[in-house]
Amino acid sequence: MRWMYFLIFIIALKAHAIVIRHDVADKNYLFAAQTDSSTVTFYGIYKGEKIVEGTGTLIADDWIVTAAHVANYLSPGGKVEFKNTSYKIEKVVCHPRWQDKKYPFDIALIKLFTPIKSATIAKLYFADDEAGQTATFLGRGDTGNGIQGITGADGHMRLAENKIIAAEEQWIKFEFDQGEDALPLEGISGPGDSGGPAFVSAQNNLYIVGVSSWQDTEPTKWQEARYGVVENYTRISYFKNWIIETMSGEAFDKDLPSSER
Template sequence: MRYYLLCLLAISFTAKPIVIRHDVDDSEYKEFAKSDNSTVTFYGIYKGEEVVAGTGAIIADSWVVTAAHVAKYLVRSGKVQFKESFYQIEDVVRHPLWQDQQFPNDIALVKLTASVENVTIARLYGSSNEKGKTVTLVGRGDHGNGIDGVVGSDKNLRAAKNVVTGVREQWLQFAFDSGENALALEGISGPGDSGGPAFVTLHDSIFVIGVSSWQNTEATDWQEGKYGVIENYSRISYFKKWIEQTIAESSFNKEPNTQTFTNKVE
C-alpha cells in the first residue's frame, strides 16, 4: 500500500513537451518532430488561458487514442491541432473500467468532427514482443531536460527516442537514461504529453504501441522529468480489442456519448 501511495504522488493528472537530454541541442528534437505525421494536440482552459491539455495518436478515420485521465478534461467542440490545422471534438469515450486518480485502464478514444487531412494513420500494435523495441515519443507539452527537470511550456512539437525495458500486463515501461546508456535523442514525456503515443516503425508502417500515462519519480525524490524516472505507458496490445470494438460499435450509434465533460484543466 505504501508503494501504491508513493507512486500515486508521482502521477501528473494535469496534462503531461518532451523532456530531453541536457547535452543535446533542443533544435535536434524539434527537427526530429517534423517527421511525425500521426500526432494531435488537445487544448483546454486553465485559469482562463488556453493550455495544452494532452496528446493523442490518429488510429482511424477521425479517431484518436489517448489516455483516460486526459479525456476527463476534454469537451465536445474542443480544439485539436494536427500540424498547422485545427479540428474539433465530436465525442469522447473513456475505458469503462477506468476510475479517476487510479492507475489501471488509462485509455480513451476521441472522435473528431471531421477526418484529418494528409495524415498517416498509426496502426494498433497487437503483438506481445514490445520489450527491447526502440520507440519514438511525440508531444507539445512542457519541456525540460534530465538535469533541470521540467522548465516550462512553449507549445513547440518535439520528438524523442527511448527503449522499452519492461512489460507488464497493462503497461510498457522505459527509463530516462543519461551518458553512455542514453540514445542519441533520448527523452521522455513531460506535463502536457499525457496520452501521447509511443510509435514503432515496422515494414514501413507506423504502429502505436503505448499511450503516455504516468511517471514513477521515486528514484529522483519525486522530481518529475529528471534522469532515472520510469515512464509507464498504457499498453496498446492489451487494449487493442476494446479499441477496435468501440470504434466498430460507434458506427451503429445514432446518438453521441451522453457523458458530461469539462474543459477545465486542473
C-alpha cells in the same frame, strides 16, 4: 492488487512535454519532430492563455487514441488541433474501468465529426514483443532536461526516443538514461504530453505501442523529469479488444507486424 494501485497513485505524476538530454542540442529534438503527421493536440485556457493539456494519436482518419485522464476533460462539441486546424469532437469514450485520478485503464478514444484526410494513420501494435525495442514519442507541452527538470514551455513539438525496458500487462516502461546508456535523442514525456504516443517502426510502417500515462519518480526521490525516472505508457496490445469493439468495426488499419501474423 488494491495496494499496488494505491502505491501507483502515491508515487505517480502525470506524464505530460518532451524532456531532453542536457548534453544534446534542443534543435535536434525539434528537427526530428517535423516529420510528424499522426498526432493531435488538446488545448485549454489557463488565466486567459492557451495552454497544452494533452496529446492524441490518429488511429483512423476520424478516431484518436489518448489517455483517459486527458479525455476526462474533453466533451462532444469540443475541439482538437491538427497542424493548426481545429476539428470538432463527436464523442469521447473513456475505458469503463478507469477512475478519475487513478492510472489503471488510462486509455480513451475520441471520435471526430470530420475525418482528417491529410494525416498519417498510426497502426495499432498487437504483438507482445515490445520489450527491448526503441520507441519514439512526441509532444509540445513543457520541456526541460534530465539535470534541471522542467524549465518551461514554448508550444513547439519535439520528438524523443527511448528503449522499452518492460512490457507488463497494462504498461510499457521506459527509464530516462544518461551517459553511455542514453540514446542519441534520449528523452521522456513532460507536463503537457499526456496521452501522446510511443511509436515503433516495423515493415516500414508506423505502429503505436503505448499512450503516455504517468511517471514514477520514486527512483529520483520524487523529482519529476530527472534522469532515472521511469515512464509508464498504457499498452495498446493489452487493450486491443476494447479498442476494436469501441470502434465498432469502423474502417481502420488492423495490419499486424509479422510476429502477429
